[in-house]
Amino acid sequence: MSAPGQPRFGSVDAARGRLTVREVDAVASARGLAPEDLDVRLRADASSRRAVLALFTVAIGWLIVGTIFGDIASIKLHSPDFLTQQAWLTFGRVRTAHLHAVNYGWGTAALIGMSLWLMPRLVHTELKGVRMAIGGAVLFTIGIAVGIVAVLAGVNDGMEWLEAPRWLAGPFLVVGGGLIGLSLFWTVASRKAEHLYVSVWYILGAFIWFPMLYVVGKWPTYSGVESAAANWFFAHNVLGFWLTAMSVGGAYYFIPKVLGRPVYSYQLSVVGFWSLAMFYSLNGMHHLVGGPLPTWMITTSIVASVFMFIPVVATAINLHMTVVGRFGALRYSPTLRFVVIGALAYTAVSLQGSFTALREVNRVTHFTHWTVAHSHVGGYLFVSFIALGAMYYIVPRLVGHEWPSEKLIRWHFNLVLAGIAIYVVALSWAGVAQGLALLDPAIPFQESVRRTLPGLWGRSLGGLILTAGHIVFAYHFWMMLRMPERATRTRPPFHEARPVLYTAEAEAARR
């Protein structure tokens, strides 16, 4: 609620030719809101607009770059004579550039953008330290770019997920990420809402956890197997406590928001949050099952992986029960379609992860493409889908008009869903074939290579379809940003449209 006597936001917007105070009042009453409440939202959105749009733009740029690197790496695995003359195009470098571009470029920037938009909305205030956040985003982006260029140039720190050189890219990432974090903490500290919604816990947690993980992962004095422990402690938790935390926070916001329905159970969200922290944080060593580490460490991680059932089932019940009975709404809202599928993928990929940690399963799947397929269910179908759903919801509220083309949204969704489905099925199958072959000493090693080839081709096919989807999305986003402001006047103000896609039918119904 804005303080009494404070100028109404609507008048500010009216001066820019967007909304008049009367329009705001009309919208508010149509949605059953007090004008002051709508005002809070408008102020929140206006405060975060520049930072969020900047981060989304950067994120989509990284998505395209990362996808191209991914495609090249994928093709190299079945056609190894492809692009071998240049050092920077060798598989080991391109693959790593892909990982950094999509996880730290695309996923991280998209979810930070989402968080910067969500936080002011959730705590009923404006984003604090906007310039700090934008400066942080610029530095962070430079850090990612420096890291990727270094990797391509053959300069890296040698641990998976931590390749970006600590003394080259590190300072940019630490200062950049730190500034963004400060802006978020400052926003929470000056909150006007008494209640802290579930999403706030997750986002707050993510920004506390990530710096801790980064320090542990990048500590420069490890050697031998302890560096393996630190490596996989970081690499596993950067998913759980950074990408997953923000994505689950997003799912907790968008699903109830679009459906206009409260989250199924408050208690379950508390259980889900704390048990995720407890159990996920001990999972990392399951990447080293059978390896030369003290067995108690690996056993600890396997046990914790099985205990992941608790947070996963709690969160699954909570999110899915919120949707049950309203699946029809998925047809109308691209946000809901992406986020609900993302939430389902979270459940699926987590249960898959728990099973894969079991020794009996792991002896087949370890050291195979199964793990890569699994990580793409998590990184793409879960994390990226939620980030995409968030963008479909947030961007119209920042630029003041709906997405220009329903058709492009449908093309984007269908292409990426088909692409990732082909990707995951083909590569999981290849992984199992590879693992079973490796486990049978009567089968020569070359057979494990040969048997994966059809799956690797399938993965490249899936990857190319994903690429097409990403190009459609990037083009649509570019159209969205370029659409003239006056488009706002010829279409219903976005606040007035139902939180579903603007359609001709909706237009007719409105009249």
Added chain:
Amino acid sequence: MSDRNDLMARTSLVALGAFAIMASAITVLVVIPRMLLREVQAMPDLKPYTEQQLRGRAVYIANGCVYCHSQQIRDPAFTTDINRGWGSRATVPEDYVYDRPHLLGTMRTGPDLINVGQRLPSVDWHLIHLYDPRAVVEWSTMPGFPFLFEARQPNEVRPGEKVVAVTGARAPKGVTIVAKPEALALVDYLISLNRQYPVADSLRATDRMAVGGGTHGAGGTHD
């Protein structure tokens, strides 16, 4: 909101709880192992890497060999690593004392390499294989690394340079292939990979905390 929600509505409490849980996980999986593993010592048979081998190791890291090759042999009760001829025993923490950072790997698109020096000790074979894997291993999907080599006119080869004798259908026509120092260093590193010396059973015991079988010391107990 109702009183029931009060605790989770306190920013400081959520933040503190989040911090505390992560700090305890770091303690369990990073700090305590670090303290325990500090006592691990190399076997006398394991020599520190030479300067040249370390340069080769850097080439291995720069080109991401680890994304397709592991460097660890697992227990025969659990897998068939040993039956594949990749090693005669499971590797132990003592085998990795000089590895900064570790290169244990999580993928076996190609075979394990922790004992590749014992299995494939020929410098010439490795050089050809790095230049063009399919010149020597028909079914290989490993990329060639031609940028670690130079193609010269046969009369331009300088004395002391290592010529790589690529033969067969895939041999480059009309040029002589010469190994760059990076290629020679990498091969030197690969050939140094050999963890076949015997270790005490106490080191292999799967229930050890960190250093040989609980009460046994590490360094001196190998057979």
